[in-house]
Structures are given as structure tokens and as C-alpha cells.
Amino acid sequence: MLIVGIAGGTGSGKTTVVNRIIDLLPKGEVVVLPQDAYYRDSSHLPLEQRQEINFDHPDSIEFELLVEHVKLLKEGKAVEQPIYSYLTCTRAKETITIKPRHVVIIEGILIFTCPELRNLLDIKVFVDADADDRLSRVIARDIVERGRSVNKVLDRYEKTVKPMHLQFIEPTKRYADIIVPQGGNNAVAISILASIIEKTLRNHNLV
DSSP states (O other), X not given: OEEEEEEEOTTSSHHHHHHHHHHHSOTTSEEEEEGGGGBOOOTTSOHHHHTTOOTTSGGGBOHHHHHHHHHHHHTTOOEEEEEEETTTTEEEEEEEEEOOOSEEEEEOTTGGGOHHHHTTOSEEEEEOOOHHHXXXXXXXXXXXXXXXXXXXXXXXXXXXXXXXXXXIIGXXXXXXXXXXXXXXXXXXXXXXXXXXHHHHHHHTTOO
């Protein structure tokens, strides 16, 4: 099993990179564990407080569970991935069964901030993008997917997203084995990354 971590700032194009890698690799070889599924459940808090949660701080992620799931997958065991809703800021009662595959991709802004998780990663990728490009993507995404107004998105960006990026996310770039500039638009970097994954799989007789 090859475990690939893909980190980078909010709106950097991580999901695009993940999807393009999946498209370039053999069907059924890849499974994705999104960090966002592991946000701590906040159903015990009133909705107003839930909506003020700082999703860009490492403490918001239940890394203990994510690390446990990665270890179980490495042992060849299936795991029950949580389902998290940004609209209600709570976890659903249902889960998604994730079965081990030759390639496990863990994707999220904060995954390199956890030393134990970092040590489980065979390849660490940081998707880099200009702050302006990231902000425009965040505005578009949060309005459509998370029901937020432009003012709310901009306010959150200034108060939490930007300072948290500078404090926690940007510094983890130094842990990356590969940096993908221009985010999901960098077809060359994505192709090289897919080739490295394929070569590693062949060397370990996994394909």
C-alpha cells in the first residue's frame, strides 16, 4: 500500500489534483480519505457557536481517529469514515465504508501539521497557489456549497483563513517531497506525480 498526503491552502486546488491523479491511475486502485470528514462533531453546541468554528486550526480535526483509520487500512482492514456537514457543522449518523486499496490518498489543508500522520505518509505533496487565486475559489465554493454570503466569506477569510494559513499551513510546505505550483492547473506536475506513484507501485509489485 502506498499512502499519499496532499496538503495546501484552502482553495489551492487540492481536490482537482486528487481527481486528476485518480483519472491517470488504474481504475479501482485509489481510495481517498478527506481530512474534512474528520472535523470534530459539534452537535452539542448551539448553531450560532457552530458557525463560528475555526475550521483552519489543527484542533478542529480529530486526528486521533484519522491516524487510527490509516493504520487500520495499512493492516488491510476496512474503516468507517465519518460524514461531516458544513451546513450544520455536525457529523451524520451514517458513515462511509472505506476498503483498503493499493493507493490511499489523504487530502486536506492541515494534514502535515500532525507528526504521527505525517510519519505514515509515503509521499507528501503540497499544492501551492497564489493567495488571490485561493480567495476567489473560496468565495465561489463557500457561497455555493456552504450557503455563506460574500461578506461572511470575506470576514472569515480575514479573521481565520488567512492568519491560520500563515501560522499553520504555509510552514508545513517544508515537509513536502513534491510541491505543485499553480494548483490543479499544473498538468505537467500532476502527470509527473502520477508517474511517480505508478513507478512506486510497480517497484513494490502492487500493480
